Amino acid sequence: MNRIRRDIKIVIDEFIERVERSLPGFIQDFYIYGSISLGAFQNKFSDIDFIALINQHPKDDDLQKLKDIHRHMQKKFSHTTLDGYYLVKEEMEAENQRAISSHYFSEGKFKGKRSFSKDSIDAFQLKKYGIIIKGQQLDYSVDFDIVLKNQKDNINTYWQNWLDSCKRFPSINFFGSFVSIRSIEWGVLGVTRLFYTIREKDMTSKVGAGEYALGTVPEKWHKIIEEAIRFRKGEKQSLYRSVRKRRADALAYMEYVIGGCNAEADKHGRR
Secondary structure, eight states: OTTSOHHHHHHHHHHHHHHHHHSTTOEEEEEEETTTTTTOOOTTTOOEEEEEEESSOOOHHHHHHHHHHHHHHHHHSTTSOEEEEEEEHHHHHOTTOOEEEEEEEETTEEEEEEEEETTSHHHHHHHHHOEEEESOOOOOOOOHHHHHHHHHHHIIIIIHHHHHHHHSTTOHHHHHHHHOHHHHHHHHHHHHHHHHHHHHSSOOOHHHHHHHHHTTSOGGGHHHHHHHHHHHTTOOSOSOSOHHHHHHHHHHHHHHHHHHHHHHHHHHHHO
């Protein structure tokens, strides 16, 4: 817990206290992962990512109580979103069960049931970097070959589609890539984070991935990477005089990184 900032700890403590009060004994173990565990939490950018291990799948009344708690927390701490999965502890501990049905909450709302895979990047990050708030160290294996395959699929579906939409007139992302530095930061550091994972077989923050890329990719890309890092850190002054040039650099860099991710993943697959 000493790795967690005091203002974030206040949110976590109140959340757990409210769940315990409404649903005594419901949460068996509670873990924090994501940007907090990587030492990279950024106000207004980062979420409080959590995994809660529970004694059983929530009944309708239990789920309603959870919905009420998450709605209250989002209203009270509007800039600090709780984003997490509720997993049955017995299923998480079963070695032969690789995919687990979960109840997922984000932005104060129940987002439905989702499958949580023990061979996902979330599961890898939780196992290696997760912070124990309640309970003991989790004991499960992660097949990193599957993690890498999923990362390659992600770069070629979500990120390739996102990049294509930035080029397609008159899409929202087309205009956003001109006028929104948030859009530039999202794309540049989003693909760079996958680039780091595929190359290094590890996980890091968006800023960490950007700093890694500054020491890895050709210098021609450094300006757009620095632009994204500066915004992520709260710097408002742009390094660019022209939004057209910034957009062109961002889209070209993303093309370069997507190609690099595929080349690295294919090389790993041949080993």
